[in-house]
Amino acid sequence: MIDMIIEQRRRQLGGGMEVGRVLPFARRRMVGPFIFFDHMGPLDLAPGMDTNVDVRPHPHIGLSTVTYLFSGEVMHRDSLGYEQAIRPQEVNWMTAGSGITHSERFEHARVHGDHLHGIQAWVALPTEFEEIAPSFSHHAGLDLPQWDAAGVAGQLIAGSAYGLTAGTATHSPLFYAHLDMAAGATAEIPGGYEERALYIASGAVEVGGTRHESGRMLILTPVASQVHALEPSRVMVLGGDTIGKRFIYWNFVSSSRDRLAQAAEDWKAGRMKLPDADDKEFIPLPNDPFPTK
Numbered sequence: 001m002i003d004m005i006i007e008q009r010r011r012q013l014g015g016g017m018e019v020g021r022v023l024p025f026a027r028r029r030m031v032g033p034f035i036f037f038d039h040m041g042p043l044d045l046a047p048g049m050d051t052n053v054d055v056r057p058h059p060h061i062g063l064s065t066v067t068y069l070f071s072g073e074v075m076h077r078d079s080l081g082y083e084q085a086i087r088p089q090e091v092n093w094m095t096a097g098s099g100i101t102h103s104e105r106f107e108h109a110r111v112h113g114d115h116l117h118g119i120q121a122w123v124a125l126p127t128e129f130e131e132i133a134p135s136f137s138h139h140a141g142l143d144l145p146q147w148d149a150a151g152v153a154g155q156l157i158a159g160s161a162y163g164l165t166a167g168t169a170t171h172s173p174l175f176y177a178h179l180d181m182a183a184g185a186t187a188e189i190p191g192g193y194e195e196r197a198l199y200i201a202s203g204a205v206e207v208g209g210t211r212h213e214s215g216r217m218l219i220l221t222p223v224a225s226q227v228h229a230l231e232p233s234r235v236m237v238l239g240g241d242t243i244g245k246r247f248i249y250w251n252f253v254s255s256s257r258d259r260l261a262q263a264a265e266d267w268k269a270g271r272m273k274l275p276d277a278d279d280k281e282f283i284p285l286p287n288d289p290f291p292t293k
Contacts, residue, residue: 034123058102067121
């Protein structure tokens with residue numbers, strides 16, 4: 001039932017911010033179109049904290065980013081002019097396409113303090129959509145269908161699953177959902193997709209008779225159909241159809257290495273517009289090609 005287990009690797013992003021990186025992994029780069037998966041927090045942010053914790057303006061191409069919070073608040077600003085706070089059970093879906101820049105700042109926490117906990121994922125775009133015009137959308141309420149039955153409170157974040165479809169505009173067949181499971185509850189794992197995985201954000205679950213703790217992604221075989229909570233657990237289920245090989249360099253994703261090199265040169269040369277409301281600083285291109293934030 002389990003093809004591979006990926007343990008999160010703790011990564012320092014600077015300013016005291018630490019994440020658990022899951023994808024990409026050396027032996028498993030993607031799950032369907034999902035090419036990046038970071039577990040943010042849980043982290044307590046004190047009032048008056050330094051701005052070094054913020055994620056300064058940085059660029060993307062060839063992907064959609066999806067930020068989903070269990071707790072806390074993050075302020076998004078981008079080069080299209082959008083300024084939108086993201087809060088729990090809401091979704092900021094940003095499609096970079098041919099290129100976009102954005103920042104993610106903890107302004108609410110700086111004034112009030114906060115408890116940050118959530119997931120940031122990247123969804124690679126199919127080849128025919130890699131260079132589409134960038135776009136941004138915010139989703140809440142009816143856009144993100146919810147259900148509550150037999151000890152499982154679920155929310156569909158993107159795509160189609162459980163007989164439901166989310167309002168987020170995706171470009172390939174996929175699903176992404178959040179399950180809050182009571183101890184002893186059992187949830188179905190969506191089928192009908194080429195690749196699937198689940199990530200245990202908190203708690204402990206059983207799949208195929210084996211216990212698995214938080215911080216672990218389970219890459220599933222086609223026969224896996226259920227997850228059972230051994231204690232109160234927060235589980236993300238995700239997957240989709242494959243879209244082909246993708247290369248990744250820093251915050252750039254593409255089917256072409258040459259396109260990655262061009263994006264890097266564009267950023268170094270200042271040819272990518274910064275957010276109007278946040279254009280005084282930015283993250284320089286790093287020497288390390290491994291993706292960071």
